[in-house]
Amino acid sequence: MTRYSAFAVVREALSHHKGWGRAWRAPEPKKRYDVIIVGAGGHGLATAYYLGRNFGITNVAILEKGWLGGGNTGRNTTIIRSNYLQDSSSAIFEKARALYEGLSQELNYNVMFSPRGCLMLAQTQAEIRGYQRTAHANALQGVETEWIGPERVKELVPIININGPRYPVLGALWQARAGTARHDAVAWGYARACSDMGMDIIQNCEVTGIRRDAGKVVGVSTTRGEIDCDKLGLVVAGHSGVLAEMAGFRLPIESVALQALVSEPVKPCIDVVVMANTVHGYMSQSDKGELVIGGGTDAFNNYTQRGSFHHIEHTMAALIETFPIISRLKMLRQWGGIVDMTGDRSPILSKTPVENIFINCGWGTGGFKAIPGSGWAFAELMAKGQSPLAEEFSLDRFTEGRFIDESVAAGVAH
Numbered sequence: 001m002t003r004y005s006a007f008a009v010v011r012e013a014l015s016h017h018k019g020w021g022r023a024w025r026a027p028e029p030k031k032r033y034d035v036i037i038v039g040a041g042g043h044g045l046a047t048a049y050y051l052g053r054n055f056g057i058t059n060v061a062i063l064e065k066g067w068l069g070g071g072n073t074g075r076n077t078t079i080i081r082s083n084y085l086q087d088s089s090s091a092i093f094e095k096a097r098a099l100y101e102g103l104s105q106e107l108n109y110n111v112m113f114s115p116r117g118c119l120m121l122a123q124t125q126a127e128i129r130g131y132q133r134t135a136h137a138n139a140l141q142g143v144e145t146e147w148i149g150p151e152r153v154k155e156l157v158p159i160i161n162i163n164g165p166r167y168p169v170l171g172a173l174w175q176a177r178a179g180t181a182r183h184d185a186v187a188w189g190y191a192r193a194c195s196d197m198g199m200d201i202i203q204n205c206e207v208t209g210i211r212r213d214a215g216k217v218v219g220v221s222t223t224r225g226e227i228d229c230d231k232l233g234l235v236v237a238g239h240s241g242v243l244a245e246m247a248g249f250r251l252p253i254e255s256v257a258l259q260a261l262v263s264e265p266v267k268p269c270i271d272v273v274v275m276a277n278t279v280h281g282y283m284s285q286s287d288k289g290e291l292v293i294g295g296g297t298d299a300f301n302n303y304t305q306r307g308s309f310h311h312i313e314h315t316m317a318a319l320i321e322t323f324p325i326i327s328r329l330k331m332l333r334q335w336g337g338i339v340d341m342t343g344d345r346s347p348i349l350s351k352t353p354v355e356n357i358f359i360n361c362g363w364g365t366g367g368f369k370a371i372p373g374s375g376w377a378f379a380e381l382m383a384k385g386q387s388p389l390a391e392e393f394s395l396d397r398f399t400e401g402r403f404i405d406e407s408v409a410a411g412v413a414h
Helices: 006-015 018-024 042-055 087-101 103-107 125-141 150-156 183-196 237-247 309-322 368-384 396-400
Strands: 032-038 060-063 118-122 146-148 171-175 200-202 207-213 216-222 225-234 253-263 273-276 281-285 291-301 331-342 348-351 357-361
Touching: 032 042, 032 216, 042 060, 042 183, 042 357, 042 368, 060 225, 087 103, 087 125, 087 368, 103 183, 118 125, 118 150, 125 146, 125 171, 150 171, 183 200, 183 368, 207 237, 225 237, 225 368, 237 253, 237 331, 237 357, 253 309, 273 309, 281 309, 291 309, 348 368, 357 368
Parallel strands: 032 060, 032 225, 060 200, 118 273, 225 357
Antiparallel strands: 118 171, 146 171, 207 216, 216 225, 253 291, 253 331, 273 281, 281 291, 348 357
16 A cells, blocks of 8 residues: 655645646735635635535635644544434535545545444443444434444454453444545645635635624735635634634634544554544554554643643553553654534534624534535535535524534544
8 A cells, every 4th residue: 555644645746736836835815706715724625625616616715824734634533434423413424424435536636545444332331322322323314334242343353352341342333434534635635626726725824804894704814915805714623713703703612632643653453443432542553554543632721732641641541451452562653633622512514693704613523524524515505605414503503502412422532
């Protein structure tokens, strides 16, 4: 299997595509765009791409204060699944998973989607009931999942210890068509396609203000000057509250750090994704042989993108009980990302109190898996004013009490 680093993905995009220089050199912004998307991560780039592909809207600028894909898109652990409990959640995540299956062909760019399957371990009686309920809900929703016993878990993951002293493996929710993809490749594939359509991807361009007139957006102020627009989409994950405040409204989200790490490379030993919510840990193996490991969010609000040793110790202590074979591995590197958490652990895709400003945020700890579905739905919302996939995720649900409770499915692991 070809091994890619982030730099290799960048080099490939630069060397094999003549038009990409336009985006790479960060063009000078035009005076006016039909649509401005703030945030050149996966969700923002996917939104821009589907605006052009599905609705023919190509006079679009994607503004990024740092570098393309340098936020959570480049910092996540690449898990893709759609086995959520609520109908609205499973609909948008299954749309995303289905789009991931053909994304390399769609973008003519290898995003290295690997449908290796995902196990969500049940290690308490409560989890057994919860996952069996989810399996029944998924059957009604048309999402292919199944409940399996510990013997089948052991067949799928030979290195697992199913007889742990504290939390034995009692079964699992298994989604065979779940998997992983290369996060950098997803961002660069969408970016290259946007560039092909004539969109401007403007890096090192921080939004410093949002200009309004009579309750309607008219443009943004940036470190590279003022830019006018007809519609504005805010897709900035953990910094969504900061941009919303610039626009004059507040969001029901909190920003916290989510940490991850990878081990030194080892020979292939696990070819599925394993998630263990009871002990707050999950693990998969990359194509380079590293074990990709993560856990729960920090217990306090913050904007840091660094790791902390006490959190890693907590995560590893839990995982080593379930996977004793990893106890002597060395950590290769660690990092953190800023995630935006809503009270019901479901995203926000919505109009806002300011006319023609739209917000896409609140994906919490599992935004990467949703990128294609999120972009599809948010593009439709911005172009048409409504989207069946986004309808239930509006801001109104917090004032009307229509919560989409996914705290079990999304609140701990991915």
